[in-house]
Amino acid sequence: MPTIQREHAQLHYYLDDFTDPWRRSPDAIVLQHGFSRNGNFWYNWPPLLGREYRVIRPDLRGMGASTADAEHYQPTLDVLMDDLLAILDHEGVEKAVYVGESFGGIMGMQFAHDHPDRCRALVLCNSPCRLSRRESQTPGGSWLATMEQGGIGAWSAATINFRLDMRHADEGLKDWYIAEMDKTNPEFGQALHRYLDSLDFGPHLKDITVPTLLLTGDESPTTSMEQQQFMAAEIPNSELTVYPGLGHGINAIYPEWCVDRMREFLGLQS
Template sequence: MTEASTFTASDGETIAYYIDDFTDPWRDAPVMFLLHSAMGNSQRFYSWVPGLARHFRLIRMDTRGHGGSSVPAPSVPLTMDRMVDDVEELMGRLGIEKAHLTANSAGGYVAQNLAIRSPGKVQSLVVVGSTPGLSPDALQWLPRIKAEGLTPFLRDTIHMRFDLASTDPGMVEWFLEQTAENDEDFVTRFIGYWATQEWSGELHRIACPTLVILPGAETVGTAASYDAMKERIPDAKLLAYEHMPHNIADMMADRCVADILAFHREKFSYPKP
């Protein structure tokens, strides 16, 4: 009921993906893609899968350069179109014409741009802690990562991501161990690229029902960017988790899943309670 596989993207990179399907075998279940954050991989959704896979055929994809996907050579440019292409090519490979997109942080950057570029392929959009572009302030991280290393930098700034008073210390350590598995040079390129991108002027092109779950004390993006999403996405609902820093998808997974399911019941009348 969970299937792991890979495919070769049109530029030759290997993209890993996982299908979780615990829906009723006799029903034509809706498809939901899960796109993870920067420095993570599809395992970061381990706590989301049980609640969602009963109702949706889940497709978890490792973003290029992350998890089981190949790391592009330094000479291969990172572009928005290429990362959106990866999702669309996987949809084509699996024979999926239209899907729900649910994404965390940088995964939401790709999801937003897929909804902008190919609105006919996106039934709904849910983004968690994901603004229309990473704040240019993130460029200040790069010299520190280079000088200190990725894990020391993340450990020193972990309060920007987790509410340490309410988060299991084991989760924090697991997060640090998982992010340490990444190729540090690629992570630097990845962060540097997103910190130069901004598409708030294109948000009006997102035509599907959209849920934006945001950390009330956002520390990675700019909180004002969420206002632009509310104002410019035609059918957008914003839901704030007050006083929380960036990593609400990890810290508050059960609440995220409950709110995602409630959103789908409101907009699509499924899944049934």
């Protein structure tokens, strides 16, 4: 499990590489997790991609096996972009396909926008360009209070329908999802949540030039079809593909469908 020492943080990432060893520079793909999760949330993607790509699954600083100094914890897009570039440089990756889910997708928009020379294509799974506030829908009223009092696991359990469509997901997946999110330090989760409240990438979408695929369910409570259609209209070279009758969590519930759509999209861009 590779690690990199950064200022005020030690970054961990998973590397899944089952490409032919004589291929000197196999294509790379980054799978970036969302809010208060970790690289293990992509566990069902490497078996589908490992023969084609060097699969890199970073843990954001302060999450998963990546550590961070709480006194200097600043989960801004600029800081997280520097972390991502450090990982790519450490692996000698000049250009990668970037796949992000939820907040990981917002990071991908920043990556594609600021570093188009490093991004072959962008794939957004259930990714908004901005998040609307829904604190009144959480038991106790406040998401931040729920995190502080019960940890990220309690918050995740109270808001699971924003993350997983339980009409399609297995109960075991839900329990694992909550337990895995509960590993995140609530202090880091609260800091990232406060930052997300102020984030709106909408004005910059028109400046993303890399090929972009948006994958979503048409009934997601977090990434509405209205917002997804807005994003597809704003990003010049983009395609929106919709799974009918599905809420949130498309990457976790239907990885094969996502990978098939991605392969088709990348094939058209070749």
